[in-house]
Amino acid sequence: xxxxxxxxxxxxxxxxxxxxxxxxxxxxxxxxxxxxxxxxxxxxxxxxxxxxxxxxxxxxxxxxxxxxxxxxxxxxxxxxxxxxxxxxxxxxxxxxxxxxxxxxxxxxxxxxxx
Amino acid sequence: xxxxxxxxxxxxxxxxxxxxxxxxxxxxxxxxxxxxxxxxxxxxxxxxxxxxxxxxxxxxxxxxxxxxxxxxxxxxxxxxxxxxxxxxxxxxxxxxxxxxxxxxxxxxxxxxxxxx
Numbered sequence: 001x002x003x004x005x006x007x008x009x010x011x012x013x014x015x016x017x018x019x020x021x022x023x024x025x026x027x028x029x030x031x032x033x034x035x036x037x038x039x040x041x042x043x044x045x046x047x048x049x050x051x052x053x054x055x056x057x058x059x060x061x062x063x064x065x066x067x068x069x070x071x072x073x074x075x076x077x078x079x080x081x082x083x084x085x086x087x088x089x090x091x092x093x094x095x096x097x098x099x100x101x102x103x104x105x106x107x108x109x110x111x112x113x114x
Numbered sequence: 115x116x117x118x119x120x121x122x123x124x125x126x127x128x129x130x131x132x133x134x135x136x137x138x139x140x141x142x143x144x145x146x147x148x149x150x151x152x153x154x155x156x157x158x159x160x161x162x163x164x165x166x167x168x169x170x171x172x173x174x175x176x177x178x179x180x181x182x183x184x185x186x187x188x189x190x191x192x193x194x195x196x197x198x199x200x201x202x203x204x205x206x207x208x209x210x211x212x213x214x215x216x217x218x219x220x221x222x223x224x225x226x227x228x229x230x
Binding site: 006009034036041042043044045046049090100101102103104105106107 | 154
């Protein structure tokens with residue numbers, strides 16, 4: 001079955017510290033991988049996507065993610081956390097691009113302490 | 115704002131009533147996806163529609179749920195005879211074509227459905 005696993009439902013960091021949100025995927029087809037952010041009472045906003053091009057993907061708001069096929073991972077990082085980064089983050093996997101359905105992880109709630 | 119528009123943002127229904135959730139895709143997008151988010155969980159795919167066609171409804175519950183995307187007007191997700199377990203946030207997403215890998219889905223702000 002196609003799935004993504006996010007390790008850690010809650011992550012807390014201090015402002016200015018490194019942010020690392022983990023995502024592992026399982027799939028037998030070439031993956032399309034996404035990270036979305038959800039602020040309270042809002043929809044999902046795309047942070048970045050991997051589509052078989054460069055393995056290091058840069059997104060909005062200073063986030064980036066590295067695709068590692070050997071580890072089946074697509075972890076999201078940001079060198080220096082900001083208070084405004086506090087939100088829920090979802091890793092998603094598109095197993096079959098012709099059908100379009102996304103498979104989401106359970107999400108990681110990021111808290112940023114001042 | 116030319117984003118995906120969902121209404122209502124909040125909907126309260128009593129058990130046994132019907133709930134209708136509406137989604138207007140982004141301009142130029144003809145592919146619509148519905149997802150459900152239960153508390154403490156990620157989004158789960160429900161149904162994928164194009165204009166006047168249901169492409170993939172493998173995530174839809176077998177009973178009480180239906181979806182449509184008519185030639186004119188918004189996409190509608192309809193839940194008949196709602197039960198407490200239907201309480202969730204329902205999100206709509208749209209894309210300009212089927213290859214979501216190239217053109218990611220854009221999400222609306224969701225409808226929060228509460229069942230009394």
